[in-house]
Amino acid sequence: MDQLSAMQTFRRVVDLGSFSAAAQHAGVSHTVLSRQVxxxxxxxxxxxxxRTTRRLHLTEAGALFYRHCVQILExxxxxTLELSEHQQQPSGTLRLSVGTAFGELELGRWLPGFVERHERLQIELNCTDRFVDLLEEEVDVCLRVTDHLPDSSLVARHLAQSEVILVAAPAYLERHGxxxxxxxxxxxxxxxxxxxxxPQRLQLSGPGxxxxxxxMPRRLSANSPLALRAAAIGGLGIASFDRFIVHxxxxxxxxxxxLAEWQLPSRHLYAVYPQSRYLAPKVRALLDYVQSYYATPRWPA
Structure with missing residues (x-):
């Protein structure tokens, strides 16, 4: 038996939580992976x-072996990376996930410059507001604007603060004050x-x-920040947005x-990616480029 392959299988089963998920990820049968383990x-x-009918649990020996597996595989x-990195430019496919509003309003400001700098790199972009499982969906980097990151084994690099503000269209204010x-x-x-x-609650901090x-009473709700932006511009009511959405x-x-003298809790832009001792050149290139770009405040008041 190829022990390295078995270790990779074992780690994948633990990371994804089941033989079925690991088998689907690897493109082989459940039976093959189970026999390998x-x-x-x-x-x-x-x-x-x-093993139970619902989930897997690591034994004490399994937890010890898993830690060594991760270390050895990394x-x-x-x-491999160190042997080739000095002579390689970032290349291959970079799988990037972003929120819909960020993808449509922000990527055009810096992504073309990044692509021009790395001509051997192809970008596979996924714009979605749902939770993305980076390991299961094989996403390299996820850019998210959020006020909360769940506990996980992923790495989160802080890139920028995103002010949240209240806005309305002039036409709405003329009608309603x-x-x-x-x-x-x-x-x-x-x-x-x-x-x-x-969604109807606002927590405001003011002077002193x-x-x-x-x-507030809710006139319209939507699962799309861009739809709410269009509604606000159209004069349907008051809305709170990350500043970059309405800048x-x-x-x-x-x-x-x-109410500019009152503040809503800020949110933050993060780059989230799987933990690894050594980053692939394509991932490191993106992280460094985006961090450099947002080191300058991009959404001034």
Whole structure:
């Protein structure tokens, strides 16, 4: 039995949580992988996995072996990369996942320059607002603007702060008046992003440390930030957005900022990628380029 191949199989089964997922990922049958792990256990003289009908659990020996597997496999990968990296430019396919609004409004500002710099690199872009399992979907890097990153084994590199602001179209404000305080927001409809736990709730911080928790009636909800942006520009109500989503509309007057002395909790732009001791040249090139780009504030007030 090829022990290195068996170690790769074992790690993939543990990372993906089941033989079925690992088999689908590898393009082989469940039986082949199961037999490979059983042979590995026989060779090692230790049970590595407890199998139930619903899920797998690492035994104590399995957890120890998994740690060594990860270290050895990453060292093998590092050796391959180090042997060739000095003579290689980033090449191959870079699988990049981004949120829909970020993809449509931000990528055009810096992605062409990155592609021109690395002509041997092809970009496979996935724009989605759903949760992406980077390991299962074989994504190299995910760029996300969020206020919360779940605990995971992934690496998250902070790139920029994203201010969240309240806006409305001038036409809407002419018809319904301009809110002069957080309390008056309750008299206006909110355009809400329905992927939030509480899309009608606004938590505002004001002068002198004042805090206001406001609930607004909801006129429209949507699962697309770009649809809400269009609704706000169209004058349907008040909305809160990351500044980059409405930066151009603020500049040309299609929307105006409300209650500028009050702040909503900021969000942050992260690059998220699988943990590895040595990054592939294509991944490192993207991370360095994006971090350099966003080192300069891009969404000024």
């Amino acid at each position: 059983k042979n590995l256990e026989r060779q090692l003289g230790a049970q590595l996995l407890n 060292q093998m990968q590092a050796m 301009v809110p002069t305080s957080p309390a008056t927001l309750a008299d206006h409809p909110l355009l809400g992003y329905d992927r939030l736990q509480q 440390g004042l805090q206001q928790d406001i609930r 151009d509309a603020l500049s040309d007057g299609r929307v105006v900022r409300l």
